[in-house]
Amino acid sequence: MNSVTTFLTQDGGFWVLTFGKIALLLFIVLTVNAYLTWFERKVVALMQSRVGPHRVGPHGLLQPAADGLKFLFKEDVMPGGVDKFVYLLAPFLALTLALASLAVIPFGPKPLPPPFTFFGHQIDLWITNPDIGLLVLFAITALGVYGVALAGWASNSKYPLLGGLRSSAQMVSYELSMTMSVVGVVLMANSFSLTKIISLQDSSKWGLLSWNIFTFHGGFPQVVGFLCFFISAIAETNRVPFDLPEAESELVAGFHTEYSSFKFAMFFIAEYTSMISVSSLCAILFFGGWYSPIPDLPWLQFTHYLPSLILIPFGLWVIFDGVRYETIFGKVILPGLGTAIAGVGALLLAGVWIAPLHEVNEYIQGPFWLLSKIFFFLFFYVWARGTLPRFRYDQLMHIGWKLLLPVSIANVIITAGCVLRWGHP
Amino acid sequence: MSAPLIVFFLLAALAVVGALSLILQKHPIHSALSLIVVMVSLAGLYLLMGAEFVAAVQIIVYGGAIMVLFVFVIMLLNASAEEHTDFSKLAKFGGLPLALALTGLLAAAMIHNGSAVPNNVTPDALASTTDISMSLFSTFVYPFELTSFLILVAIMGALVLAQREKKT
Amino acid sequence: MVPTQYYLVLSAILFGLGAVAFVVKRNIITIFMSIELMLNAVNLAFVAFSQSMPDKIGGHKLDGQVFVLFVIVVAAAEAAVGLGIIILTARNRRSLNIERVDLLKL
Secondary structure, eight states, X not given: OHHHHHHHHTHHHHHHHHHHHHHHHHHXXXXXXXXXXXXXXXXXXXXXXXXXXXXXXXXXXXXXXXHHHHHHHSOOOOOTTOOHHHHHHHHHHHHHHHHHGGGGOOOOSSOOOGGGOBTTBOOOSSSXXXXXXXXXXXXXXXHTHHHHHHHHHHTOSHHHHHHHHHHHHHHHHHHHHHHHHHHHHHHHHTSSOHHHHHHTTOOTTTGGGGSTTTOOTTSOOTHHHHHHHHXXXXXXXXXXXXXXXXXXXXXXXXXXXXXXXXXXXXXXXXXXHHHHHHHHHHHHHXXXXXXXXXXXXXXXXXXXXXXXXXXXXXXXXXXXXXXXXOSHIIIIIHHHHXXXXXXXXXXXXXXXXXXXXXXXXXXHHHHHHHHHHHHHHHHHHHHHHHHOOOOOHHHHHHIIIIIIHHHHHHHHHHHHHHHHHHSOO | OOHHHHHHHHHHHHHHHHHHHHHHOSSHHHHHHHHHHXXXXXXXXXXXXXXXXXXXXXXXXXXXXXXXXXXXXXXXXXXXXXXOOSOOHXXXXXXXXXXXXXXXXXXXXXXXXXXGSOOOXXXXXXXXXXXXXXXXXXXXXHHHHHHHHHHHHHHHHHHHHHSOOOXX | OOOHHHHHHHHHHHHHHHHHHHHHOOBHHHHHXXXXXXXXXXXXXXXXXXXXXXXXXXXXXXXXXXXXXXXXXXXXXXHHHHHHHHHHHHHHHSOOBGGGSSSXXX
């Protein structure tokens, strides 16, 4: 027992902690992915004046589970004449790279407070925080082109090949403007490290105005940069309005036509995970990361209880909604979930009187704001899907090369000028 | 057997296996994938040496752009597996021994003169991007501008090559 | 720590394997890829020397890494133009086999 403890207090503990964090993050992200598909179907349906999934479980909440089971039990068809190694490698590559990009995203500023250390190792709210965090994300995005190109080619069929080539050409083109539009932020922060970029947008004094998108401290408001980045990111993840390569009416299903059951699910998960990763990048780089839009003045301290203000009514609504249903999931699990949510909210609110709970409330401010911003950007993605028609391929290429790239280069030049004149004392 | 040494041997073995696979595979797409494996393992080796910016640039530019170009061309030209896969006589009896002799000579030179190579390695030292950019834009600004000109020339060359023949 | 000679020997091995691939393979694209492999081996030697240099030599410690950036850029330019030429050649001779491209006459 003693040797295990000594092993854990030294380097071994660091590795065990990292693997534990990776396992936890994977579990959370895969669950969020599943419910993101539910969220998308519900929101797009409501925008189209229909209801969306509402049969499988109350409000269709068990739909992702049903879809997952369907994917697992479907027949796995491998077309003849494919190059087996490349055919099997492509979805695996896409999924691995998409999930790997989550390793450098920081979810909160402070490590868990002293009682919660792992044998002497501090538990930060990120898996790794390299000095070149942003470059690591771009490297993973750059390698993501292979999943699509190889999938299209390996399927040994015309439509996937065309879809794969078009899709990878689109991804490579928008990668350029994506990386250029971020250079303004990097110039202002003087570092590639994501935590350092966030710490520059400290909003305790000015609130909303110190976020990178609005800021005037030593730089230029990065509105143009944000717009270029967000549009390029939508194109990079092959979402509407840039999803011609996988549009159903144009190319059957594009590069993943010949993939069935679990391999298709892997592409699906990869697409939604890269959506989450890009949304978190938007929140971190341009919208202040984990800083709230409200300044940290003494008379505004009550805004720290915003999480409980949201959780308590939501929990109560879940309880009242759940008791209407006749199934077990509706009658028992939903009210239980609702009580849990309302209970957490009430506990946080009790921080007004009980000191340790106050500490907990202060601690979750950072992650709460970051997660709400990520949620907002994911909603924006889904909103774009429900609203916009798709671009033609030549229009898509025109926007990428002739509109976004010159605009993002101009943004870099202007920001560099401003930083030179007013920034970095 | 310290941890960096183990990681070095793993990455080196991966790189050598990738390079061997480049030679031994019949289909060019498999050779391209092996080369990507070599490049990623070299990026890992750069990280091991503390050159993090170079590692990131290696993956972004080499692995994410140049090799994508290779894969595109292989797909567009519909390259198929090679027909005669046995080596020609000249290659087997002339080329292979000479190439192995070249490798052996280089390796022997490096091992023999190992003491001449300075070994002032500060462990865990990271080369910061700031220092590289200082060096790039002060000492090396002239080659930097020349390479931008070179890229412009390459773009024009590729455009000219891609034009269709004008029917006169 | 890993001695610098290990990196240099690995670089020599990769360079030799690239040279073997250049001589032995028959597909033009694979031969082009072996050139990239040789360039990568040289890059590894550059970075190995860069990390082994002492800090005292007047700020030139990172020259190896800067040079690697230049090599990568030049390799990119070369790959772009070279692959354009390969596409045209393949269209004209309808084959990617280098044994059919050894005469100037079609």
